Amino acid sequence: MPDTTRRALISCIFCLLATAAGAQETNPELPPELTGELGFFDWTVVAVYAAVMLGIGVYYARKVETADDYYLGGRRMRPSMVGLSLFATMISTISYLAVPGEVMGHGPVPALMYLASLPIIFLVVGFLLIPYIMKLPITSAYELLEKRLGMPSRLLGSGIFLLIRFIWMGLVVYTASRAVVTAAGLQPGALTLTIVIMGIVTILYSSLGGLRAVVLTDAIQSLLLIIAAIICVIIITVKMGGVGWFPTQWSDTWDTQPVFSLDPTVRVTVVGSLIATTVWWVCTAGSDQMAIQRYLATRDAKTARRAFLVNNIADVCVNLTLISLGFAMLGFFRANYPDMLGLVGDEKTIDYLFPLFVVNFMKFGMAGLVIAGMLAAAMSSLSSGVNSASTVLNTDFLPLLLGRNLDEKTKVRHGRRVSAVIGVIIILLALVIENVRGNLFEVTQKTSNLLVSPLFSLFFLALFVKRANTFCAMFAAAYGFVVAIVIAFWDLTGATPISFQWIGITSLLASVGAGVALSFLPWDRMSRNSRILVGIAVAISLVMLAGIFIAGIASRSGAAGG
Numbered sequence: 001m002p003d004t005t006r007r008a009l010i011s012c013i014f015c016l017l018a019t020a021a022g023a024q025e026t027n028p029e030l031p032p033e034l035t036g037e038l039g040f041f042d043w044t045v046v047a048v049y050a051a052v053m054l055g056i057g058v059y060y061a062r063k064v065e066t067a068d069d070y071y072l073g074g075r076r077m078r079p080s081m082v083g084l085s086l087f088a089t090m091i092s093t094i095s096y097l098a099v100p101g102e103v104m105g106h107g108p109v110p111a112l113m114y115l116a117s118l119p120i121i122f123l124v125v126g127f128l129l130i131p132y133i134m135k136l137p138i139t140s141a142y143e144l145l146e147k148r149l150g151m152p153s154r155l156l157g158s159g160i161f162l163l164i165r166f167i168w169m170g171l172v173v174y175t176a177s178r179a180v181v182t183a184a185g186l187q188p189g190a191l192t193l194t195i196v197i198m199g200i201v202t203i204l205y206s207s208l209g210g211l212r213a214v215v216l217t218d219a220i221q222s223l224l225l226i227i228a229a230i231i232c233v234i235i236i237t238v239k240m241g242g243v244g245w246f247p248t249q250w251s252d253t254w255d256t257q258p259v260f261s262l263d264p265t266v267r268v269t270v271v272g273s274l275i276a277t278t279v280w281w282v283c284t285a286g287s288d289q290m291a292i293q294r295y296l297a298t299r300d301a302k303t304a305r306r307a308f309l310v311n312n313i314a315d316v317c318v319n320l321t322l323i324s325l326g327f328a329m330l331g332f333f334r335a336n337y338p339d340m341l342g343l344v345g346d347e348k349t350i351d352y353l354f355p356l357f358v359v360n361f362m363k364f365g366m367a368g369l370v371i372a373g374m375l376a377a378a379m380s381s382l383s384s385g386v387n388s389a390s391t392v393l394n395t396d397f398l399p400l401l402l403g404r405n406l407d408e409k410t411k412v413r414h415g416r417r418v419s420a421v422i423g424v425i426i427i428l429l430a431l432v433i434e435n436v437r438g439n440l441f442e443v444t445q446k447t448s449n450l451l452v453s454p455l456f457s458l459f460f461l462a463l464f465v466k467r468a469n470t471f472c473a474m475f476a477a478a479y480g481f482v483v484a485i486v487i488a489f490w491d492l493t494g495a496t497p498i499s500f501q502w503i504g505i506t507s508l509l510a511s512v513g514a515g516v517a518l519s520f521l522p523w524d525r526m527s528r529n530s531r532i533l534v535g536i537a538v539a540i541s542l543v544m545l546a547g548i549f550i551a552g553i554a555s556r557s558g559a560a561g562g
Helices: 003-022 040-059 067-075 081-092 095-107 109-134 143-149 151-184 192-237 270-285 289-296 301-336 340-347 355-363 366-402 410-435 440-446 452-464 470-488 501-519 528-560
Strands: none
Touching: 003 109, 040 109, 040 192, 081 301, 095 151, 095 192, 095 301, 095 355, 095 366, 095 440, 109 270, 109 289, 109 301, 143 151, 143 470, 151 192, 151 289, 151 355, 151 366, 151 410, 151 440, 151 452, 151 470, 192 301, 192 355, 192 366, 192 410, 192 528, 270 289, 270 452, 270 501, 289 301, 289 366, 301 355, 366 410, 452 470, 452 501, 470 501, 470 528
């Protein structure tokens, strides 16, 4: 490893350790019935796993020679590996904990509709989006926006992506670290140290070996995740003498989840779950650098489509397992610890019943295997996010800031440095993200998934609306962003909360609708003053919506203060 890269990584590590020393955190409240700890064999399994991941990063670091090698694996990656990598990237520890938690606390409808939406998603992404994307000689997905909509649109798209992924990765690292600390029964101060250690290990192997290291470790981690969850279901089945945990009637811990409702305050419906999942996946697969980077790492559109199919198949297998795990844990606690069911109503605790079960009821190193699975889900997401964010920064921003194009060796060197810096930022976010409240399933929709639709609207305009320009793209993203914020945080005005399932679809319709409508204007025949007047007119309704929302929040704050 070059001396400059080594010095950069060492500096990052010292920065993280210094931050950790001054950080404060709290441990989640643990029920007295569950006070187990990880044993020697469990910690050995976790340590071996971390060592293997680092070894893979060091091995592939020697094979990286060009920017294509580092960012796209030389565009020669196998579709099976790329598909597993995409799957492991998208199903993070948040999903690993949130799906069983959502099933236990609210009901199975969102998880089941997620599975039902996958065939629709494959058809749209595989045959409509991927062929367009694979025709383009690009490294960063946002190069496409510049070619069609201009440099401002490219920088806007890159900035939205980075904001989405920074928040998401911070939440992923925090969630996994809290799960490990909860399961191990560690002291509150261990949360910070766990976050730092996880981040450092991931920074090292992802910044050294580039995408090939990330894809291989993702494939390993996705298999480990599946095995760990299946083992938990098997153990519960053995302890209960069969599959008596499978629900035969609607649980009293679940919400009412109707097939359809136009009432936006109904938290979950069958149709709403189907639409929300489809919108999120199509928007993510068609605009997120982490997804597009994996398509580009394959040879052609057919191979990329096969990789996406592998992702969908793996998604089905794991989500079926996680749904079963939610059913199994609910049945287990109902049969053996009925007093514990009171925790199901606690949004802060329910998502962490899974790791508590693991450490108390799994022996002979198997608890370590499951904890390693949780770490795998987090680290695969983090490593992919770091690599993709590094790609965007090194491709979209650095040449612009430096005022010149970079040679291949310089791109790789900067890529490793940028990866290390990104890792530090993510870990710092994870150290302060404890303020995130509520069920993980819902919190994710209101934070890291908030801007997915506005980002996709830029790609929709670039790919399918020939008359679109920079003006259309900017206002499309602005409309989508404001609508998403208003829907997600409407409860801050004191009104009844609007379901998180409305965020993606309303934001998408607002952004795409605004962009398409504006594209019909005769821009090529309009004067500069005419364009300014149009901009003012278009902005009025946007400002009015934002103003009403802010006024509602201010009014509620004033009433509370009075």
